[in-house]
Amino acid sequence: MSVLGIHRKLEENSGLLIFGILFVSAIGGLVQVLPSVFQDELVTPTSETQPYGPLELLGRDVYIREGCSTCHSQQVRPLLAEVKRYGPFSSAGESAYDRPFLWGSKRTGPDLHRVGAKYSDAWQRVHLIDPRSVVPNSIMPAYPWLAERAADPRENIQTRMRRLQMLGHPYSDDQIAQAPYLVSDKTELDAIVAYLGVLGDAAGSDGRMAH
Amino acid sequence: MPFDFWVGWVAVLTVLSLIGLAWVIYGAYFGGQKVGEDEQSPTVWDENLREGAHPAPMWWFWTMLASLVFTLVYLILYPGLGSFSGTFRWSQGGELEERLVAHESAFGARRSEIARMDLELIQANDVLMRAAKRVFDRQCAACHGLDATGQAGMFPNLLDHAWQWGNSPGAIEKTIRDGRHGIMVGWNSVLNRSEASQLVQYTLALADSTPSVHPGKAKYDELCVACHGADGKGSIALGAPDLTTGIYTYGGDVLTIKETILYGREGVMPAFGGILDDMQIRLLVAWLSRS
Numbered sequence A: 001m002s003v004l005g006i007h008r009k010l011e012e013n014s015g016l017l018i019f020g021i022l023f024v025s026a027i028g029g030l031v032q033v034l035p036s037v038f039q040d041e042l043v044t045p046t047s048e049t050q051p052y053g054p055l056e057l058l059g060r061d062v063y064i065r066e067g068c069s070t071c072h073s074q075q076v077r078p079l080l081a082e083v084k085r086y087g088p089f090s091s092a093g094e095s096a097y098d099r100p101f102l103w104g105s106k107r108t109g110p111d112l113h114r115v116g117a118k119y120s121d122a123w124q125r126v127h128l129i130d131p132r133s134v135v136p137n138s139i140m141p142a143y144p145w146l147a148e149r150a151a152d153p154r155e156n157i158q159t160r161m162r163r164l165q166m167l168g169h170p171y172s173d174d175q176i177a178q179a180p181y182l183v184s185d186k187t188e189l190d191a192i193v194a195y196l197g198v199l200g201d202a203a204g205s206d207g208r209m210a211h
Numbered sequence B: 001m002p003f004d005f006w007v008g009w010v011a012v013l014t015v016l017s018l019i020g021l022a023w024v025i026y027g028a029y030f031g032g033q034k035v036g037e038d039e040q041s042p043t044v045w046d047e048n049l050r051e052g053a054h055p056a057p058m059w060w061f062w063t064m065l066a067s068l069v070f071t072l073v074y075l076i077l078y079p080g081l082g083s084f085s086g087t088f089r090w091s092q093g094g095e096l097e098e099r100l101v102a103h104e105s106a107f108g109a110r111r112s113e114i115a116r117m118d119l120e121l122i123q124a125n126d127v128l129m130r131a132a133k134r135v136f137d138r139q140c141a142a143c144h145g146l147d148a149t150g151q152a153g154m155f156p157n158l159l160d161h162a163w164q165w166g167n168s169p170g171a172i173e174k175t176i177r178d179g180r181h182g183i184m185v186g187w188n189s190v191l192n193r194s195e196a197s198q199l200v201q202y203t204l205a206l207a208d209s210t211p212s213v214h215p216g217k218a219k220y221d222e223l224c225v226a227c228h229g230a231d232g233k234g235s236i237a238l239g240a241p242d243l244t245t246g247i248y249t250y251g252g253d254v255l256t257i258k259e260t261i262l263y264g265r266e267g268v269m270p271a272f273g274g275i276l277d278d279m280q281i282r283l284l285v286a287w288l289s290r291s
Helices: A005-011 A014-030 A056-067 A081-084 A121-129 A144-148 A157-166 A173-183 A186-200 B005-029 B058-077 B092-115 B119-123 B124-139 B169-177 B193-204 B217-228 B254-263 B278-288
Strands: B180-184 B266-267
Touching: A005 A014, A005 B005, A056 A157, A056 A173, A081 B092, A121 A144, A121 A186, A121 B266, A144 A186, A157 A173, B005 B058, B058 B180, B092 B278, B119 B124, B119 B217, B119 B278, B124 B193, B169 B278, B193 B217, B193 B254
Parallel strands: none
Antiparallel strands: B180 B266
16 A cells, blocks of 8 residues: 555544554654663662662652752763763662652752762751852742751651562661651751752762762 | 563664655655546535645655665664664763863863962962862852851851861861861750850950959860860860850850850861862862962
C-alpha cells in the first residue's frame, strides 16, 4: 500500500488516527526513557551515598512543599564552568535515595547539590528566615514560619521510613525505632537545615573529579 | 532485562524509525500519485469546496532530506546508536576532562605562581586585589557581608583587629582552608541571676583594665579564666575571644552578653579547602591581611 493510501485510511478512521499518533509519539519515549528505567547505573547508589536520616527526610519534604526546586536545581552538570563553581558534577547514583529526585530544571537561585559544605547551619537559619539580612540583594522569599512549625506534627516518621525500607532504602530497624526521638522536638527549620547540610556529602565519590 | 538488550533496543528502534521516516517522505513525494488523480469521487462541501491533493512544496522535501543526512552523519560521528560511541569517540566526561586540561595548561602556571606569591606583592597589585575581592564576594560575603564587616549579629567583622582565631596570614589561611568551630558553653545551670549580672559587668570592665576588686571576679576566675585568661586576653589557640578589645561578635550590650554567658554560643566557619584552590585562598589571605 502506498504512503498516501495509508494516509487516506488514517484520515478517514479517527480511531486508527489516534492509535497512529500515539504510536509515533511513543517512539521517542521508547528509545530515550524506557531503557533508562532498567539501567542499573541510575538506581545504584554511589559508594558514599547514604539514605537520609529521619530529620533530613522531613527536611526534604519541607523543601518539596515550599517549592525550593522551582528556583534551585540539584544537578551540577559536567561543564567546566559548573564544575569550577559548584564542585564535582552530579551522578545519577547520588539520587538513588531521592524519591522523587529533585534535580530541577530552573536556576533562579544557585544550584544546591553541593551546598552542604559551604554554609554553617547558623547561616542557613538566618538566611531562610530573612534572606536579606545576610544577602542584601537576594530575591529569595523569606520562610519565617519554618521556625514555628513542628517537623513531624503527625508523628508518622516511622511509617515513612518503613515504606522507604520496603522500596529498598537500607534503614535498620534500630534506626526506625530511634527516629521519633531524633525529630520529636525539632522544627521544620531544623529539618530543612539538616537536609541542606547533607547535600553533596557524596560529592566526588566513585572517582568523579574534584576541581 | 540485561543491559545488552536495551542497547540493541535503542539501536534497532532508531534505525527502524529512520527507515520508516525515509519511506514516508519518499512515498509522499514520489509515491506515484499525481495531482488531480484522486478525484474520481471528490468530497465536495458547501457546493464548490473540494478537497484537493496538492503535494507539499519541494523545499520541505529538501529540508527533510538534509535532516536525514545530517542524522546519519551525526550517528556515525557521535554516540547515539546503542553502545556505538561514534568515530569521534566523543563523551561528555571526556570533553570536560579535555577542557579542564586546557584550562590548566592556559592558567595553571600563572595560578600556582600567584599561590606562592608574596602577600605584599599581591597587595600591591590592583588587578589581583580586585580578583581577590571577587572571590570574597562570591564565597565569603554571604556570611561576612559584602563590606566584610560581619553581619546578622553572629558573623565576625573581618576589618577590625579582633580576630578570635588569629589574624596572622598563617592563621587566616588555616581558618579558610580547614574551617573553625568555636564553642562557648552556657553557664545557666551554675549561675544565679545576680552572679550572671556581676559577670556581665566584669566582662564589660575588662575592656578598660583588669579590675583587681570586682564582685564578678570570683566567678570569672572560676568559670571563664580557663579559656579567656586571667587578664581576659582570650586564647587564639582555643578560639576564645579577647574580652579587652570591646569588640563582641554577638553584640556588646548587657542583655546580649548575659545571653552569651548563660546559654553559650556556637560559631562555625565552614572549611573552604575543598571549594577554593590554592590561588584563591592565597588571594583571600592577601586581601584580608591588607592594612
